Amino acid sequence: MNDKVKDINKDDGKLVMAHMYVAFISLFIGGLMGVLQTMVRSGTFTLPFGIGYYQILTVHGVILALVLTTFFIVGFQFALMSKTVGMSDQQRESAWFGYWIMLFGTITTAITILVGKANVLYTFYAPLKAYPTFYIGLALVVIGSWIACFTNFRQLALWKKHHPGEKSPLLAYMVVINMLLWFIATLGLAATVLIQFIPWSLGMVDTINVLVSRTLFWYFGHPLVYFWLLPAYMAWYAIIPKIIGGKIFSDSLARLAFVLFLMFSIPVGFHHQLTEPGIDPLWKFIQVVLTFMVIIPSLLTAFSMFATFELAGRSKGYTSLFGWFKALPWKDVRFFAPMAGMITFIPAGTGGIINASHQMNQVIHNTIWVTGHFHLTVGTTVILTFFGISYWLIPSLTGRRLTKKVNTLGMIQTFVWMIGMFIMSGSMHIAGLLGAPRRSSYSEYGGSEQATEWIGYQISQAIGGSILFIGIILMVYIFFYMVFAAPKGYTEFPMAEVSENAEPTPKFLENWKLWIGITIALILFAYTVPFIDMLHHSPPGSPGFEDLIR
Amino acid sequence: MNKKQHHKDESTTNLKGTFIAVMILGIFILVSWFIVFGIFLSR
Amino acid sequence: MHLHKYERIWLIFGISSLVLFLVVLGVGAFYKGTQPPSHLATVDPTKVEEHEAFREENLGLRKVGENDYIVSVIASAFNYNFGKDDEGNTIRKIEIPVGSNVLFQATTTDVIHGFQLAGTNVNMMVEPGYINSLKTTFKKTGTYTLICNEYCGTGHHLMAFEVEVIDNE
Ligand SMILES: [Cu+2]
Ligand SMILES: [Cu+2]
Numbered sequence: 001m002n003d004k005v006k007d008i009n010k011d012d013g014k015l016v017m018a019h020m021y022v023a024f025i026s027l028f029i030g031g032l033m034g035v036l037q038t039m040v041r042s043g044t045f046t047l048p049f050g051i052g053y054y055q056i057l058t059v060h061g062v063i064l065a066l067v068l069t070t071f072f073i074v075g076f077q078f079a080l081m082s083k084t085v086g087m088s089d090q091q092r093e094s095a096w097f098g099y100w101i102m103l104f105g106t107i108t109t110a111i112t113i114l115v116g117k118a119n120v121l122y123t124f125y126a127p128l129k130a131y132p133t134f135y136i137g138l139a140l141v142v143i144g145s146w147i148a149c150f151t152n153f154r155q156l157a158l159w160k161k162h163h164p165g166e167k168s169p170l171l172a173y174m175v176v177i178n179m180l181l182w183f184i185a186t187l188g189l190a191a192t193v194l195i196q197f198i199p200w201s202l203g204m205v206d207t208i209n210v211l212v213s214r215t216l217f218w219y220f221g222h223p224l225v226y227f228w229l230l231p232a233y234m235a236w237y238a239i240i241p242k243i244i245g246g247k248i249f250s251d252s253l254a255r256l257a258f259v260l261f262l263m264f265s266i267p268v269g270f271h272h273q274l275t276e277p278g279i280d281p282l283w284k285f286i287q288v289v290l291t292f293m294v295i296i297p298s299l300l301t302a303f304s305m306f307a308t309f310e311l312a313g314r315s316k317g318y319t320s321l322f323g324w325f326k327a328l329p330w331k332d333v334r335f336f337a338p339m340a341g342m343i344t345f346i347p348a349g350t351g352g353i354i355n356a357s358h359q360m361n362q363v364i365h366n367t368i369w370v371t372g373h374f375h376l377t378v379g380t381t382v383i384l385t386f387f388g389i390s391y392w393l394i395p396s397l398t399g400r401r402l403t404k405k406v407n408t409l410g411m412i413q414t415f416v417w418m419i420g421m422f423i424m425s426g427s428m429h430i431a432g433l434l435g436a437p438r439r440s441s442y443s444e445y446g447g448s449e450q451a452t453e454w455i456g457y458q459i460s461q462a463i464g465g466s467i468l469f470i471g472i473i474l475m476v477y478i479f480f481y482m483v484f485a486a487p488k489g490y491t492e493f494p495m496a497e498v499s500e501n502a503e504p505t506p507k508f509l510e511n512w513k514l515w516i517g518i519t520i521a522l523i524l525f526a527y528t529v530p531f532i533d534m535l536h537h538s539p540p541g542s543p544g545f546e547d548l549i550r
Numbered sequence: 551m552n553k554k555q556h557h558k559d560e561s562t563t564n565l566k567g568t569f570i571a572v573m574i575l576g577i578f579i580l581v582s583w584f585i586v587f588g589i590f591l592s593r
Numbered sequence: 594m595h596l597h598k599y600e601r602i603w604l605i606f607g608i609s610s611l612v613l614f615l616v617v618l619g620v621g622a623f624y625k626g627t628q629p630p631s632h633l634a635t636v637d638p639t640k641v642e643e644h645e646a647f648r649e650e651n652l653g654l655r656k657v658g659e660n661d662y663i664v665s666v667i668a669s670a671f672n673y674n675f676g677k678d679d680e681g682n683t684i685r686k687i688e689i690p691v692g693s694n695v696l697f698q699a700t701t702t703d704v705i706h707g708f709q710l711a712g713t714n715v716n717m718m719v720e721p722g723y724i725n726s727l728k729t730t731f732k733k734t735g736t737y738t739l740i741c742n743e744y745c746g747t748g749h750h751l752m753a754f755e756v757e758v759i760d761n762e
Contacts, residue, residue, distance in 0.1 A: 052747065054744065054746075054747065054749070119747075121744055125704075125705055125743075125744075127703070127704050127705075127721060128704050128705075128744075128745070128746065210705065210720055210721055210722060211720060211722070211723070214720075253596075273718075274629045275629050275630050275716055275717045275718050275725075276630075276631070276717075276718045276720065276723075276725070277630065277631065277632045277633065277634075277717075277718065277719075277720055277723035277724065277725035277726075278631075278632075278633060278635070278720070278722075278723045279631055280631065280633065281622065281628040281629060281631040284629065284631060285618075285619065285622060285623075288615070288618070289615060292611045292614070292615060295607075295611060296604075296607070296608060296611075299572075299603070299604060299607040299608075300600075300604070302572055302575055303568060303572050303599075303600050303603050303604075306565075306567070306568035306571045306572060307565050307568045307597070307600075309568075310564075310565055310567045310568045311565075314564060321566055321567050321570070322567050322570075324567060325567070346575055346578060347578075347582075349579075350578065350579045350582045350583070351582075353579065353583060353611075353614070354582065354583055354586045357583070357586075357587075357614060357618055358618045358621075358622055358628075358629060359590070359618065359621060359622055359627045359628060359629045360586060360587060360590045360618065361629060362590070362629060362630075362714045362715075362716040362717075363586060363589055363590050363593070363714060363716070364586075365709075365716050365742075366707050366709065366716070366718075366742035366743055367709070367716075367742065433586075433589065434711070434712060435709065435710075435711025435712045435713075435738075435740075436711070437707065437709065437740055437741070437742035438742065439742075439743075439744045439749075440740075440742070440744075440749060440750040441749070441750040442750070443750035443751060443753075445738050445740060445750075445753040446753055446755070448736070448738040448753065448755070449736060450711045450712060450736075450737070450738045451738060503595050537633065537635060538635070538722070539635035539636060539637065539638065539721075539722025539723060540637050540638065540639070540722060541722075542638060542704075542721045542722065545670075545703055545704050545746070548670050548703070548704060548745065548746030548747065549746050549747060550747065565597060565599050565600075566599075568599065569599040569602070569603065572603045573603070573606070576603070576606055576607055576610060579610065580610055583614060587617065590714060592732075593712070593713050593714045593732070
């Protein structure tokens with residue numbers, strides 16, 4: 001009835017919003033846990049009611065890295081699919097079904113953590129053993145997300161059937177690539193959780209193969225970070241150009257970048273296991289080389305982004321070398337927040353190259369440098385882009401207006417975030433180079449001089465963390481304001497067009513069989529030999545250790 | 551014909567600013583990487 | 594697919610940088626032997642003290658040559674076992690002369706632990722069923738803290754040891 005005001009089918013809007021509620025409530029809970037951790041680590045604060053540091057650390061990791069991201073991404077991608085290729089009633093039903101399974105899994109895992117039976121952190125490395133419902137809940141989240149995957153695949157397939165010979169819409173193409181990536185990656189997670197962890201935690205088997213479980217986890221763990229990043233890239237490539245009054249620099253380069261991400265973000269998990277025993281260093285190096293391949297699409301993206309900005313500025317008559325920079329809509333939060341994210345990706349990506357550099361990894365492995373690193377990547381680049389998306393997505397779904405007030409608040413939010421993160425992540429990077437460990441409660445390490453040196457940086461982490469928490473309160477307020485209180489009206493769902501100067505998109509970019517084939521071949525190449533080695537030379541398995549985490 | 555059209559496009563797409571921007575980015579990556587590599591060697 | 598002239602130059606520059614990094618790392622790893630710790634030997638985690646390297650008398654610092662040392666350590670929640678001294682007291686600190694070549698080898702009897710000598714390149718994972726090892730030469734004197742940098746349970750942040758690199762006069 002009111003559909004004209006809204007920019008998206010009303011029922012699809014409801015589905016997307018259901019995901020967004022979970023995402024933003026998770027943001028608040030996870031952020032609160034985060035600021036508490038930085039306080040504890042500053043040495044000035046003790047948690048009340050017998051709550052453990054590692055318990056809130058587990059909540060923080062699970063709810064932000066797994067729940068917030070997955071729900072936001074799945075929801076956002078449904079919005080994009082609904083907008084570009086549409087959604088049938090049947091598809092909407094299956095999407096809801098996946099949503100409820102994910103939510104049920106989330107609650108199951110959350111309760112297990114809250115009662116203190118799963119202080120295993122979000123990586124749940126064996127042989128630390130959580131209560132079975134922790135793993136069962138996680139498995140359900142994954143299974144629910146698979147339903148979303150196949151719903152998206154079906155959406156595009158049906159559209160293609162009705163539009164024979166046409167190239168698929170860019171955003172739909174990108175969503176399908178990201179979901180393919182997610183599906184192939186989560187097969188590893190599902191394998192270790194279903195075959196190893198659940199039977200072991202239920203007592204059906206006595207021991208677990210630790211190295212195999214870690215290898216399967218990191219087979220999933222690296223593409224996970226690209227699953228977070230690609231929706232941000234979708235916005236950068238296909239939405240931001242519209243917001244700045246420009247065009248997409250090149251449709252084919254955008255697609256090519258996504259194809260490269262699909263192929264090279266999976267066979268690289270060893271770069272998280274560089275200092276581990278039991279893996280031949282030759283295979284570690286091979287995966288390091290493959291890791292460096294996945295940098296190339298980001299190099300492409302950097303060029304495409306700057307080019308989009310420059311062309312937009314020049315078309316508005318700014319002719320000087322960097323004049324186009326001024327032409328950008330710096331006061332529009334829909335641009336400013338993602339742009340802040342893009343700028344952050346420069347140090348974030350650079351840190352990533354350093355981390356993956358084979359033996360150099362020994363300098364920073366498991367130090368708080370790594371924590372600083374991914375608070376720049378997922379905690380700034382990705383999340384600020386997600387916030388930037390929310391400023392138009394939420395009001396456009398709820399049939400309200402993005403007001404001047406929200407715009408100003410959003411600008412402040414972005415500044416607050418950048419300042420807080422600069423302080424927190426900066427001190428994490430420095431402390432990490434000095435040797436301070438990640439994932440550790442406050443400790444003076446027996447009065448060690450080195451540890452004393454770290455404490456100063458931990459205090460600045462608490463300052464940065466507190467500023468970030470102010471940013472989170474602001475964002476959660478903005479979210480609920482946009483849902484319930486902003487004036488009714490129309491907000492545009494911005495989608496950019498391809499520049500008329502861009503080359504036509506070659507057909508081979510839609511050769512799904514080819515891309516999936518290469519992806520699988522690369523995975524088999526990178527993992528078959530070392531994995532068989534692992535199984536052949538495996539030591540006796542490990543029993544569970546559940547007493548160490550109480 | 552197509553080819554000719556194309557060349558004309560290239561000369562009108564002035565991307566000098568983009569080029570300088572990405573090169574600065576590239577140099578930032580190189581410098582940062584070698585700083586940490588220096589730390590690795592010195593330890 | 595056609596690329597803008599500048600984009601081609603940028604990609605060549607970027608990819609060459611990546612190749613340069615890989616060559617530097619590859620030469621270090623395969624020619625100079627600075628591979629990351631990747632020891633392949635396995636051990637039964639319930640019987641580590643039966644293994645030659647981790648027998649009571651072999652734990653801690655051992656001099657094996659003019660300038661060569663081996664340090665053998667059993668990690669367990671939440672402690673590093675460096676063995677006992679001549680009087681039977683638990684060793685709480687070791688001293689290594691500067692410039693000596695040291696091989697660290699470690700394993701665990703329970704969960705995964707970290708093994709990081711803060712401020713050095715000695716940084717490796719210790720996992721049940723495996724012995725991990727790492728060679729290093731200490732270039733600077735000083736007191737270094739050995740810390741566990743992989744979460745291993747409630748007392749994780751208390752797991753530490755002291756290593757002093759001393760002048761060798
Ligand atoms: Cu990674
Ligand atoms: Cu530990």
